Amino acid sequence: MFLAEGAxxxxxxLDSRTAERPRTDVREVLATSEGLxxxxxxxxxxxxxxxxxxxxxxxxxxxxxxxxxxxxLVAVCEAPATDTATVLAHRxxxxxxxxxxxxxxxxxxxxxxxxxxxxxxxxxxxxxVDPYNGKAVRASTGxxxxxxxxxxxxxxxxxxxxxxxxxxxxxADGAAPSDLHTAEESGRLDVPTAxxxxxxxxxxxxYGERLDVTLRVPIYGRAESLNLAxxxxxxxxxxxxxxxxxxx
Amino acid sequence: MFLAEGAxxxxxxLDSRTAERPRTDVREVLATSEGLxxxxxxxxxxxxxxxxxxxxxxxxxxxxxxxxxxxxLVAVCEAPATDTATVLAHRxxxxxxxxxxxxxxxxxxxxxxxxxxxxxxxxxxxxxVDPYNGKAVRASTGxxxxxxxxxxxxxxxxxxxxxxxxxxxxxADGAAPSDLHTAEESGRLDVPTAxxxxxxxxxxxxYGERLDVTLRVPIYGRAESLNLAxxxxxxxxxxxxxxxxxxx
Numbered sequence: 001m002f003l004a005e006g007a008x009x010x011x012x013x014l015d016s017r018t019a020e021r022p023r024t025d026v027r028e029v030l031a032t033s034e035g036l037x038x039x040x041x042x043x044x045x046x047x048x049x050x051x052x053x054x055x056x057x058x059x060x061x062x063x064x065x066x067x068x069x070x071x072x073l074v075a076v077c078e079a080p081a082t083d084t085a086t087v088l089a090h091r092x093x094x095x096x097x098x099x100x101x102x103x104x105x106x107x108x109x110x111x112x113x114x115x116x117x118x119x120x121x122x123x124x125x126x127x128x129v130d131p132y133n134g135k136a137v138r139a140s141t142g143x144x145x146x147x148x149x150x151x152x153x154x155x156x157x158x159x160x161x162x163x164x165x166x167x168x169x170x171x172a173d174g175a176a177p178s179d180l181h182t183a184e185e186s187g188r189l190d191v192p193t194a195x196x197x198x199x200x201x202x203x204x205x206x207y208g209e210r211l212d213v214t215l216r217v218p219i220y221g222r223a224e225s226l227n228l229a230x231x232x233x234x235x236x237x238x239x240x241x242x243x244x245x246x247x248x
Numbered sequence: 249m250f251l252a253e254g255a256x257x258x259x260x261x262l263d264s265r266t267a268e269r270p271r272t273d274v275r276e277v278l279a280t281s282e283g284l285x286x287x288x289x290x291x292x293x294x295x296x297x298x299x300x301x302x303x304x305x306x307x308x309x310x311x312x313x314x315x316x317x318x319x320x321l322v323a324v325c326e327a328p329a330t331d332t333a334t335v336l337a338h339r340x341x342x343x344x345x346x347x348x349x350x351x352x353x354x355x356x357x358x359x360x361x362x363x364x365x366x367x368x369x370x371x372x373x374x375x376x377v378d379p380y381n382g383k384a385v386r387a388s389t390g391x392x393x394x395x396x397x398x399x400x401x402x403x404x405x406x407x408x409x410x411x412x413x414x415x416x417x418x419x420a421d422g423a424a425p426s427d428l429h430t431a432e433e434s435g436r437l438d439v440p441t442a443x444x445x446x447x448x449x450x451x452x453x454x455y456g457e458r459l460d461v462t463l464r465v466p467i468y469g470r471a472e473s474l475n476l477a478x479x480x481x482x483x484x485x486x487x488x489x490x491x492x493x494x495x496x
Binding site: 116143147218221223226227230231234241245 | 366391395465466468470471477479489
């Protein structure tokens with residue numbers, strides 16, 4: 001169970017319930033009168049989908065909230081029992097693997113980018129933060145409810161599963177000898193791909209060698225590096241430009 | 249005058265002083281004994297370049313700092329007196345225009361992306377935050393010291409100057425009918441370009457019509473949008489892939 005906070009996340013959680021393959025189940029919604037006044041669609045959608053809606057005090061809403069200025073809108077959600085194998089069974093043409101990404105804001109932002117670029121799944125591998133961490137949910141701005149995610153502590157299991165699902169394992173690595181643009185132009189990215197991203201501090205570490213290829217985003221200026229989300233955006237859109245992913 | 253905080257920023261500020269075209273002048277460096285012990289290069293470089301180095305108490309360092317855990321390393325810098333015309337006089341092949349970007353973290357992160365993608369200048373237009381705002385400086389992770397920036401309150405002046413400098417004015421707009429990939433493939437981005445980014449909340453507003461073209465980053469999945477920095481990364485690298493900018 002996890003909490004999804006704010007108008008956007010609560011609406012997305014209610015919408016995802018009516019999706020063909022529901023990814024989360026909303027147990028109930030807790031909202032202040034002020035919150036319901038500002039976002040009347042919430043009461044409508046709760047009624048339409050039979051989700052219990054409880055009006056709570058500002059004080060109760062503040063206790064439930066992790067943010068400084070609570071919106072007074074919280075959905076109590078059940079995380080789907082997905083695992084890596086189930087998520088890959090649909091044979092997505094683009095998958096994102098987050099390797100030891102401890103920062104929830106970074107993980108959530110990459111989830112949003114993965115959704116925009118048409119990834120079919122995001123796998124939280126190794127010591128990566130819980131996808132249902134409050135800050136990660138907020139940073140994903142609803143994308144957590146759009147595409148399947150799974151968490152697996154053993155990173156090798158994730159990489160093996162991706163390889164078995166027919167995905168090319170491509171790692172982003174600022175120190176790689178090959179660059180993204182050259183790989184893209186040579187047709188290297190025209191196949192179903194699992195993009196693997198490590199943390200800004202530690203990169204891919206020992207896992208780099210186990211991938212099919214590592215690529216660097218070329219740095220044309222004098223910046224030392226890109227941050228995780230912007231590097232992921234450039235990599236995933238390079239693949240998307242070639243694959244033109246169709247999302248179910 | 250502005251403060252650059254942390255080991256990375258202080259070292260970059262000292263390095264930029266010895267660059268061919270100095271962009272900032274470091275007046276003095278203030279550091280705690282602990283800070284100097286951790287980063288001994290700072291004392292060396294101050295001595296080599298004749299910049300006064302003052303040892304200060306932890307308490308003084310905390311007062312100078314805007315961060316929760318101060319590193320005890322601060323450079324007092326003089327902002328260069330650059331204006332839009334001077335910055336464009338070098339005829340850069342890629343320029344970034346930030347239009348009414350109030351959030352310093354966003355502005356600084358885009359500055360870092362612009363540096364990585366090889367932009368020749370970043371113009372802070374309209375109500376955009378001061379480039380020397382402490383949070384913007386930190387988010388730029390040193391890129392403020394790498395490429396010329398200028399601030400100009402009148403956004404029309406900036407757009408006119410870009411057009412006179414021979415730059416195609418391209419705006420990023422999630423609602424634009426043309427998409428980035430199609431424009432890129434048709435050769436539309438093979439020319440010197442000024443990329444114009446508005447805020448996430450208000451977009452390009454009335455300025456959209458005054459540009460040569462507006463393009464959207466295609467959304468393949470179900471995300472509503474990308475955040476400013478990730479959208480900028482995708483756009484600037486699309487141009488960089490075509491132009492292959494050479495930074496002086």
